[in-house]
Amino acid sequence: MKKTILKISSLSLIIGLGFTKIALAMPTLNPLARMKHTADVIGLSTVNVHPAEVAANIIAIILGLVGIIFFVMILFSGYELMTSGGNEEVVGRAKKRLQYAIIGIVVISLSYIITIYVSELINRATCEGYYCINE
Secondary structure, eight states: OHHHHHHHHHHHHHHHHHTHHHHHTSOOOOHHHHHHHHHHHHTOOOSOOOHHHHHHHHHHHHHHHHHHHHHHHHHHHHHHHHTSTTOHHHHHHHHHHHHHHHHHHHHHHHHHHHHHHHHHHHHHHSOOGGGOSOO
8 A cells, every 4th residue: 555655746846847847947926017917807907097997896805795795595495494494483583584585685785776876976076177077
């Protein structure tokens, strides 16, 4: 058994050493250049971005996470309802969770709508020059 492990280890070491030239052939970039390259690849440019666009991207990410949490809560509540076997305590708990999830997504959606409305009002009131989104 030990000989087999030794053979496998030796073989994987020899094969692994054969790939070192490939790994070292990558050009070295400074950290800022790597960050800029990553930002360009995922669609986040580093040139003159309006602060409202940054805030909108952050809000979109947060709302995406909230949507995922909402979906998981709905899925888990449905699973619990289906597998409760008539247990009133489990059914009540699942219905409460379902109710809280729906109330939560409604509150989040309304807060997003209010945020958009207020930001539009502020943008119209303070619109000047480059930062004017409506022009």
